[in-house]
Amino acid sequence: MILTYDSVNYMRTAQLKVRDLLIYQFDKGNLITHSNIQTLPDDILRDIYNDEYDDMMIDMANLKAGNMLNNIDTFTAANVYSHKNLDRFFEFIINKYDLINEFFNATDWETLSKKLTVILLTMKANDPTIFNAKMVKCITENLRLTYIFHYWYQNDRSEEKLDESVKAFITKIGFPFGLE
Numbered sequence: 614m615i616l617t618y619d620s621v622n623y624m625r626t627a628q629l630k631v632r633d634l635l636i637y638q639f640d641k642g643n644l645i646t647h648s649n650i651q652t653l654p655d656d657i658l659r660d661i662y663n664d665e666y667d668d669m670m671i672d673m674a675n676l677k678a679g680n681m682l683n684n685i686d687t688f689t690a691a692n693v694y695s696h697k698n699l700d701r702f703f704e705f706i707i708n709k710y711d712l713i714n715e716f717f718n719a720t721d722w723e724t725l726s727k728k729l730t731v732i733l734l735t736m737k738a739n740d741p742t743i744f745n746a747k748m749v750k751c752i753t754e755n756l757r758l759t760y761i762f763h764y765w766y767q768n769d770r771s772e773e774k775l776d777e778s779v780k781a782f783i784t785k786i787g788f789p790f791g792l793e
Contacts, residue, residue, distance in 0.1 A: 627692040628685050639698040646742055650688050651677055661694050722760050
């Protein structure tokens with residue numbers, strides 16, 4: 614098996630949560646959530662594992678029986694598959710709601726924030742596992758902080774305002790060192 618994805622986080626998650634690892638499948642505009650690796654359809658497992666399918670199935674049997682796995686990394690590929698599908702889902706959402714144009718054409722944060730709130734609440738209602746309260750808050754805050762710098766770039770570009778914004782951002786993220 615060759616992984617071409619930054620898989621360290623996905624590997625550790627698959628190792629530690631293998632018995633209750635959510636697996637996401639994105640198909641024709643729909644995000645499907647499988648409650649665990651054992652419920653992933655066989656055709657997808659075959660696509661993920663190819664030549665390693667038979668070895669994976671040995672560990673799948675071990676997993677289903679509650680036994681130790683032969684290889685703790687067996688289900689990393691399925692977790693990478695899952696997160697690649699989440700990436701495709703987010704790309705779909707960005708395109709569906711034309712978020713890039715909304716962001717770049719916004720004249721102020723308040724207007725953009727109102728539009729984003731409607732979109733994110735819709736997403737939260739449709740996909741509450743992904744768009745939980747914490748995720749919605751993180752997305753909103755990341756876009757707000759990005760918008761501050763975008764607005765500066767489009768309208769001001771003064772070093773003083775940039776320094777002020779950078780210092781506020783560093784303070785917000787709790788950067789541990791003082792700025793000179």
